[in-house]
Amino acid sequence: MFKELIRAWRRKPILVQMCEALVQMIGDAHWMFRSVTKLLFEGDGSDPQAVREIYDRDITINKAERHIRTQLVEHLSFLPGSDVPTCLILMSVVKDAERIGDYCKNILEVAGWLKAPLGGDAYAEEFRALIGEIGDAFEPTAKCFEESDGEIGHVVVEKTRALAARSDEMIDRFLEDEMPCRRAVSYTLLARYLKRVAAHLANIATSTVMPLHKLDFFDEKWVAREPQ
């Protein structure tokens, strides 16, 4: 008990722990994204072992979200008034990280509906490129948040917004295409889910670029006005 007290006393401050936990959540969400998209292109979306591992990781993300919220209340109870903007940002972005986990599960469902690995048409290649670029955005998102780096954050926001626009543009083309119903629904939802993943990454990145009240919104005029 005494040793445990000493260990607890020596732990990092709660705010640092929370920021590290969020970075870990983004890392876990990235793992889920890689796993489900791998299943989409190479494997079986109904493989029980793979599905179990993905769902377990989502539970880990959800637990981390609840723990961060608990720590936020503890931190503000002990140090009322201190780090309020950071705490409010954490309260918001932790939800974005959790939602990415949920969308990864939705992509897993799409992999199951397709009944075969994604491929064999031009759209599949487009999806591969889009997924690759969204996957590449996870690390800079975690990095910009961890280091509170506005420059990287700005790049991530621009990039992910462009990726979200590409998803929308793909859906517009699906509407004009006459593909089989199962594929049409699956592709449309996949494009939509990818857009949401990109948008949630953008939301996390905006926390390093935008002021608190403009969180989740990217205002280019404001960024241009604000001296770096």
Added chain:
Amino acid sequence: MWRTVAVLVLLYLFLVSINLLGKGLKMFGTGFADQLMATTSNPVVGLFVGILVTSVIQSSSATTSIIVSLVMGGTLSVQNAVPIVMGANIGTTVTSLLVSFACVSRREEFRRALGGATVDEFFKAILVALFLPVELLTGFLRHTSTWLAGLMAGAEICTFRSPVKSAVEPLVKMIASFIERSLGPATGATILVVVSLALLLGALFLMVRVLKAASVGRLGVLFDRFIGSGGIRGIVLGLVVTMTVQSSSVTLSLCVPMAAAGIVTVEQVFAVALGANVGTTVTALLAAFSTGNVNALAIALVHTVFNVTGVLLFYPIKPLRRIPIGLARWFAGVGSRSRWIAVLYLVGAFFVLPLICIFVGRLL
């Protein structure tokens, strides 16, 4: 570094003030002592004096330290001081109750905050209801504490040498004799009592603030690690945090927003409160050691024995433990539905009722 120095200086001033207060009260002579003895000879009045004074200054440590000075100065007997110490235990809970009113605008949060804030009050009220009659009939707390004080002092004598006393005595003597020489015994005594009281409250208040500021980040980490566990770990948490900040009010007030947010339950707050009640007795013990007076040490030990016995009695026996928790939950439900009841309880139990009882007690 500066905080360590500040705490040491404030602790020294606090201990000096305790001894100065004792000297000042002695200088008042037997008339004042007789009047105080007569007022506090009624245990119920003594109990409500403890509640009222502590509710006003919001620190049981300060009240018990003043009691230690009064006992040291011979103006208050250990027997008469016991109910005041019990009252101080109840009075100190007013702080967390006041903190719970920060959530009054949102009923559900207020219900949870009120539950967390009142569990310690109900526990202490039950404890006093059990212990006060037993104490009046048997002198259990007084005898146990006097025996313990005798053991600690090394012999059954009125005074004992302690390193703390040696450290504060020269300055105390110098100030007391200077004031007495300059202003005369009567005026000197009044000035000495007023100055030492101000010094005591000021030093304790600042000490708690500096300690809290110095350790609050670390304490938050401790809370994060231990608060959810409840049980023995909760008691240890309450004990450690309160000994660190020298204030059970601070510890319990920190629990209230967490209770309001629903991240700690009434049971968990209760465990922390049990530890905090024991932890807060350290201040009066320190004060008593600085006096080198066995009776002063005995009354400080009454505070400790009372709270330790409360933990030993209530914590292991689940049905007993459920009583204050159940009462707190019930009152939280009532108080959050009709918020005027909560306000009435705060004003009535901590201020109006004690004033009426003291007034009636003096008339009898």
